[in-house]
Amino acid sequence: DIQMTQSPSSLSTSVGDRVTITCRASQSISSNLNWYQHKPGKAPNLLIYAASSLQSGVPSRFSGSGSGTDFTLTISSLQPEDFATYYCEQSYSPPFTFGPGTKVDIK
Amino acid sequence: EVQLLQSGGDLVQPGGSLRLSCAASGFTVSDKYMSWVRQAPGKGLEWVSIIYSGGTTYYADSVKGRLTISRDNSKNTLNLQMNGLRAEDTAVYYCARLSEVAGNWGMDVWGQGTTVTVSS
Numbered sequence A: 001d002i003q004m005t006q007s008p009s010s011l012s013t014s015v016g017d018r019v020t021i022t023c024r025a026s027q028s029i030s031s032n033l034n035w036y037q038h039k040p041g042k043a044p045n046l047l048i049y050a051a052s053s054l055q056s057g058v059p060s061r062f063s064g065s066g067s068g069t070d071f072t073l074t075i076s077s078l079q080p081e082d083f084a085t086y087y088c089e090q091s092y093s094p095p096f097t098f099g100p101g102t103k104v105d106i107k
Numbered sequence B: 001e002v003q004l005l006q007s008g009g010d011l012v013q014p015g016g017s018l019r020l021s022c023a024a025s026g027f028t029v030s031d032k033y034m035s036w037v038r039q040a041p042g043k044g045l046e047w048v049s050i051i052y053s054g055g056t057t058y059y060a061d062s063v064k065g066r067l068t069i070s071r072d073n074s075k076n077t078l079n080l081q082m083n084g085l086r087a088e089d090t091a092v093y094y095c096a097r098l099s100e101v102a103g104n105w106g107m108d109v110w111g112q113g114t115t116v117t118v119s120s
Helices: none
Strands: A004-007 A010-013 A019-025 A033-038 A045-049 A062-067 A070-075 A084-090 A102-106 B003-007 B018-025 B033-039 B045-051 B057-059 B067-072 B077-082 B091-101 B104-110 B114-118
Touching: A004 A084, A019 A033, A019 A084, A019 A102, A033 A062, A033 B104, A045 A062, A045 B104, A070 A084, A084 B045, B003 B091, B003 B104, B018 B091, B018 B114, B033 B067, B033 B077, B033 B104, B045 B067, B045 B077, B045 B091, B057 B067, B077 B091
Parallel strands: A010 A102
Antiparallel strands: A004 A019, A019 A070, A033 A045, A033 A084, A062 A070, A084 A102, B003 B018, B018 B077, B033 B045, B033 B091, B045 B057, B067 B077, B091 B104, B091 B114
């Protein structure tokens, strides 16, 4: 099975800051990488699919990059509604797997 | 409107069984890839299972042989039959629809979640 890691596991930041989260796969997954935002008590929300494509309705401050084994999610200017946990997920080969998550909270 | 409505979560004893359902509206379940994802208390998201439109299924190692994903086409519903439940299966369970773009599959529609608690 493909293992996913993320860093950092958590970060404390402020509104307006630029945030970068990295995700690494244990083997090449081409561009089959998705990013989700998850808030307590809510269903996860797909932000980025195919490593760099913005899901419909997601603000343009979110962007993704990478291919192969190394990927990045960037939030260009953090907004109050962005405080949440972010997960990467590989959809290259089943069983699909999530990274452990990165919790973004208020400094 | 495209949506998924979940039901079936409950408190069950270790070794017991439970069936989760996920009713779809606005699309046909059998035309799509569908998945189950769970989140145990204080933990991250865990991918559980997928069923392809053609009927092929896959499972996480942690649930293989105990949980079974299926569809009821007459009710346009996704199901998860859970047998031999363990304390570590305690979680909020989400169903999700997958959509394909350029060879990549992402979970773009989610149910509201349903809580399964395994405890004596």
